[in-house]
Amino acid sequence: MNPSKVVHEKTTKLTDLPNIGKIVSADLKSIGIIYPEQLKGQDPYDLYVRFCKAFGEKQDPCTLDVLMSIVDFMNGGKPRVWWDYTAERKKRYGNKIKIEDY
Secondary structure: OOOOOOHHHHHHHHOOOOOOOHHHHHHHHHHOOOOOHHHHOHHHHHHHHHHHEEEEEEEHHHHHHHHHHHHHHHOOOOOOOOOHHHHHHHHHOOOOOOOOHH
16 A cells, blocks of 8 residues: 555555555465564564565565565554665665575
């Protein structure tokens, strides 16, 4: 959902999360994330690795930005567009994202 339309108190399904539509919602379900509450306290990088393993290939690093945005939101952050997290991802993870990890 577009972050400008997200209301934390009304977040009951994955598509209620900022930056999440039907496709990414289905992707999250494929790694065992069924409800938004399951994202609380998660490590976005661990979720990213699970995505890579589930799909058998390295995912676009922007996927990690999206995961950072929804974990932050579920941990009490404001809804923000996923690209707000790009600089933080690069600072936090740098070159950690390597295809041989998957």
